Amino acid sequence: MPSWPEHVMWWHVYPLGFVGAPIRDGEGPDAEIVHRLDRLDPWLDHVIELGLNGLLLGPVFASETHGYDTVDHLRIDPRLGDDGDLDRLLGGARARGIRVLFDGVFNHVGRAHPAFRTATEDGPQLFRGRWVDGRFEAEVFEGHGALVALDHSSPAVADLVVDVMCHWLERGIDGWRLDAAYAVPPExxxxxLPRVRERFPEAWFVGEVIHGDGPAIVRASTMDSLTQYELWQGIWHGIADGNLFELSHAIERHDELLATFAPQTFVGNHDVTRIASAIGSDLVPHALAVLFTVAGTPSVYAGDEFGWTGVKEEREGGDDAVRPEFPASAAEVGEVDERILEAHLALIALRRRKPWLWRAHTDVVEVANAAIVLRTAVGNDAVVVALNIGDEAASVPSADARTVVTGDGTLADGRIELGPRGWAVLEG
Incomplete structure (x- = not known):
């Protein structure tokens, strides 16, 4: 795989929500072009100011509603703009040294996709399903009737995906997030992917995989990385439930993946309740301390750095709260939790200084329900994380750490003293 993913950290954006585009009002892929994508341009400087250097974009292709019901993989969604808008965004990112990842929805398409509309019993088949009395009954994705499943045993589907990937890599993106990769056969x-790598050997591919044998999936599929949902669950459940043994177990499982790949790590994305709502704003720095000091390729979901809240609900429109419209620039953000923003800045800076964290193993030095000490090291260089999620002060071993980098803990006599709900990250 290419070497640049060792040094990238992503700012993850859901474009349609970010720019305030209508989602469910019937505009669809034939709507008049509205140039909204340029609203992202002023935020590129914010990416750099955070210390990040990657822009992970949600769907940007023409679709019917939320972007994951694609109707044309080669056309920018008219609610976002056109090719010129995208070229300016890519050019602005490139000028700042920001990598760009596209969201590739290749498991399914929307029912308005031309190939589905014109499917005939005698024509080339791109979709899973069966013909009954001259009518095609399509398989759909996880019960969503609007999302018809592609037939991944069809060479025509493989050719389509190769063509789409190469088209946008040629235009200047750096790789692909493969949506619902767990639903697609690894073969x-x-x-x-090898066909794409023949033309673009520096491209990086991360698959959305929610559960399963990660190393086996990577080996069978040749994907470079997978989304680390198990670690995300361990972080927020361990903190929210007051059971850091769950976090400890998730980190131990996380380390087992590193012999095969470095996972894509996160505490928030476009599909889940925001971390500040999941665990409470006062404990968000604790989650961030884990995210930025364990192995992997981390991402920040846009808005989390400000301490934004939002709860995902299982209903139509249930994602809206975690996919809001953004103001014109970071300077116009109204409510900012400065403690959370400062934690992002400090921890991203630490991660930037220690690129070896990308593939380093983490030891659980001590763990209790409400306190944990983690040590990640290579040679003589070490990072120690001490967390207290309880309402009482805690004293934990320093694991040979010598300097407090960030947080509100103090170091004395080989111990780290943490106040109620205190945290600290130290260097060894």
Whole structure:
């Protein structure tokens, strides 16, 4: 795989929500072009100011509603703009040294996709399903009737995906997030990705995989990385439930992946309740301390750095709260939790100084329900994380750490003293 992912940290954006585009009012892929994508341009400087250097974009292709019901993989969604808007965004990112990742929805498409609309019993088949009395009954994705499943045993589907990937890599993106990769047979990716790498050897591919045997999936599919949902669950459940043994177990499992790949790590994304709502704003720095000191390729979901809240609900429109419209620039953000923003800045800076964290193992030095000490090291260089999620002060071993980098803990006599709900990150 390419070497640049060792040094990238992503700012993850859901474009349609970010720019305030209508989602469910029936505009659809034939709507008049509205140039909204340029609203992202002023935020590129914010990415750099955070210390990040990657822009992970949600769907930007023409679709019917939320972006994951694609109707044309080669056309920018008219609610966002056109090719010129995208070229300016890519150019602005490139000028700042920001990598760009596209969200590739290759498991399913929307029912308005031309290939689905014109499917005939005698024509080339791109979709899973069966013909009954001259009518095609399509398989759909996880019960969503609007999302018809592609037939990944079809060479025509493989050719389509290769063509789409190469088209946008040629235009200047750096890789692909493969949406719902867990629903696609690994052998499909193993047939497609080497063909793309022949033309674009520096491209990086991360698959959305929610559960399963990660190393086996990577080996069979040839994907470079997978989304680390197990670590995300361990972080927020461990903190929210007051059971840091769950976090400890998730980190131990996380380390087992590193022999095969470095996962894509996160505490928030476009599909989940925001971390400040999940665990409470006062404990967000604790979650960030884990995210930025364990192995992986971390991402920040846009808005989390300000301490924004939002709860995902299982209903139509249930994602809206975690996919809001953004103001014109970071300077116009109204409510900012300065403690959370400062934690992002300090921890991203630490991660930037220690790129070896990308593939380093983490030891659990001590763990209790409400306190944990983690040590991640290579040679003589070490990072120690001490967390207290309880309402009483805690004293924990320093694990040979010598200097407090950030947080509100103090170091004395080989111990780290943490106040109620205190945290600290130290260097050894």
């Amino acid at each position: 499909f990716w193993a047939a497609v």
